Amino acid sequence: MDTMVKQSLAVPMRKLSSCVTGVKEREVWARRRAKRGTGGVKSSPPQTGQTSVTRSYQTDLEKERMLREALNAQKHAERAAMRDHFRKKYQLSKASVLH
Known part of the structure; x- marks a missing residue:
C-alpha cells in the first residue's frame, strides 16, 4: 500500500x-x-525600411538643419562685411581682432 x-x-x-x-x-x-x-520555426526577416513617420521626421530634421546652416552663413557674411567696413574705416590690419 x-x-x-x-x-x-x-x-x-x-x-x-x-x-x-x-x-x-x-x-x-x-x-x-x-x-x-537549427532551422525550426522561422521568424520574419528584420525590417530594413523605415516607417513613414520616421522618414518624415528625418526630412523635417534635414530641412531645419539646412535652414539653420543658411541663417548661420548669412550671419557670418554680415559679420565679415562689418569687419571689413571697420577695418577700412579705422585702417586696421587683418590680424587685429575686434571684440
Whole structure:
C-alpha cells in the first residue's frame, strides 16, 4: 500500500517540484531555442525600411538643419562685411581682432 501511494504521488510531486525549481521549464525553453536556431520555426526577416513617420521626421530634421546652416552663413557674411567696413574705416590690419 505504501508503494502504491508513493507511485501515485510521484508524478504530481515531480511536476510540482519542477514548477517550483523551474528546472523542467528551463529545459523546455532551451530546447525551443535550440530548435529555433537549427532551422525550426522561422521568424520574419528584420525590417530594413523605415516607417513613414520616421522618414518624415528625418526630412523635417534635414530641412531645419539646412535652414539653420543658411541663417548661420548669412550671419557670418554680415559679420565679415562689418569687419571689413571697420577695418577700412579705422585702417586696421587683418590680424587685429575686434571684440
